Amino acid sequence: MSLGDAAHLEGKNIVVTGAGNGIGRAIALACAAEGANVVVADYGVSIDGSNPSSDVPDAVVAEIAATGGTAIAVAGDVSEMAVGQRIVDAAVDNWGTVDGVVCVAGIVRERMLFNMSEEEFDQVVGVHLKGHFTLYKAASAVMRKQETGGSLIGFTSGAFVASTAQANYSAAKGGIVSLTRSAAFALKKYGINANCIAPAAMTRMSENVPFEIEAGSPEAIAPLAVWLMSDMARDVTAQIYTCTGKRIAVWNQPLEIRHMWADDGEAFTVEEIANKLPATIGDEEMPMFADLDRRMKEMAEAQSSAGVNSGA
Numbered sequence: 001m002s003l004g005d006a007a008h009l010e011g012k013n014i015v016v017t018g019a020g021n022g023i024g025r026a027i028a029l030a031c032a033a034e035g036a037n038v039v040v041a042d043y044g045v046s047i048d049g050s051n052p053s054s055d056v057p058d059a060v061v062a063e064i065a066a067t068g069g070t071a072i073a074v075a076g077d078v079s080e081m082a083v084g085q086r087i088v089d090a091a092v093d094n095w096g097t098v099d100g101v102v103c104v105a106g107i108v109r110e111r112m113l114f115n116m117s118e119e120e121f122d123q124v125v126g127v128h129l130k131g132h133f134t135l136y137k138a139a140s141a142v143m144r145k146q147e148t149g150g151s152l153i154g155f156t157s158g159a160f161v162a163s164t165a166q167a168n169y170s171a172a173k174g175g176i177v178s179l180t181r182s183a184a185f186a187l188k189k190y191g192i193n194a195n196c197i198a199p200a201a202m203t204r205m206s207e208n209v210p211f212e213i214e215a216g217s218p219e220a221i222a223p224l225a226v227w228l229m230s231d232m233a234r235d236v237t238a239q240i241y242t243c244t245g246k247r248i249a250v251w252n253q254p255l256e257i258r259h260m261w262a263d264d265g266e267a268f269t270v271e272e273i274a275n276k277l278p279a280t281i282g283d284e285e286m287p288m289f290a291d292l293d294r295r296m297k298e299m300a301e302a303q304s305s306a307g308v309n310s311g312a
């Protein structure tokens with residue numbers, strides 16, 4: 001991958017969570033190559049969130065240093081408020097500002113909804129959704145006082161629409177979309193943009209997806225993140241971009257599409273709804289239903305060939 005000759009992030013101080021592996025690592029390396037000072041924040045865990053190790057972010061800092069870049073490691077769990085603050089403080093204390101925050105940290109704990117434990121739900125929502133809040137809050141408090149504003153980038157997923165055995169992950173990714181739109185809305189006047197990337201890249205996390213996905217390399221996701229944090233994209237905000245490397249798509253903005261009024265101008269009765277709603281505003285089919293049978297079949301095949309009988 002070539003990011004071109006110009007350094008698009010020269011002089012910027014960027015925080016990347018989940019920077020120890022996969023997409024986060026690729027973005028941290030790209031930011032450093034683009035002239036930014038980088039906080040490499042990572043808990044160094046396995047894909048289900050277990051076995052933390054500070055060696056993981058340290059290794060990426062060493063990689064960046066070996067190429068002549070500037071980076072520091074912060075090891076910790078992004079779902080903790082104090083860790084979010086510590087990550088932002090690392091940029092501000094060392095370099096004076098925080099100009100970009102990229103929240104890439106994530107885990108998966110897959111299970112069908114009716115079998116999912118409270119812990120599996122809380123951990124996944126904690127790392128993904130709260131792990132965005134902890135960073136957005138700490139960083140926006142600094143950015144609103146900077147004349148140069150800043151950029152927030154959330155990592156969602158196409159799974160925010162729905163996911164068969166990942167209700168926890170899907171809910172967290174949908175929450176990230178709403179959190180990021182809210183950040184964009186509230187922080188526009190401070191010159192802070194906030195956008196989401198829904199990536200698809202071949203990493204340890206995606207290698208077990210039981211159906212075929214269009215996915216490129218982690219490095220191929222980085223140029224979109226770099227562009228969103230660069231001065232070229234200051235006015236781009238409240239967007240969700242799918243990125244598979246070779247393909248970038250923009251998602252629609254949620255909006256009401258049809259409405260009806262109560263006959264008495266105050267409230268509907270159940271009968272009035274039953275008589276009027278289907279013919280007037282109707283409902284909308286979720287497009288993913290068209291693909292449900294194929295996904296269920298491929299998931300069952302993948303589970304039986306792996307000898308899995310976990311109730312996932």
Ligand SMILES: NC(=O)c1ccc[n+]([C@@H]2O[C@H](COP(=O)([O-])OP(=O)(O)OC[C@H]3O[C@@H](n4cnc5c(N)ncnc54)[C@H](O)[C@@H]3O)[C@@H](O)[C@H]2O)c1
Nearest residue numbers: 018021022023043044045078105106157200201203205206
């Ligand atoms: N790979 C894909 O195709 C794909 C698709 C959709 C969404 N995503 C999203 O992109 C992001 C990156 O995914 P990836 O494939 O590079 O995953 P990955 O497993 O390769 O990397 C995730 C990183 O997050 C770190 N991490 C996990 N929990 C943490 C915590 N509590 N605090 C700090 N760091 C923590 C891990 O140590 C790891 O280094 C995730 O948010 C994921 O949900 C990925």
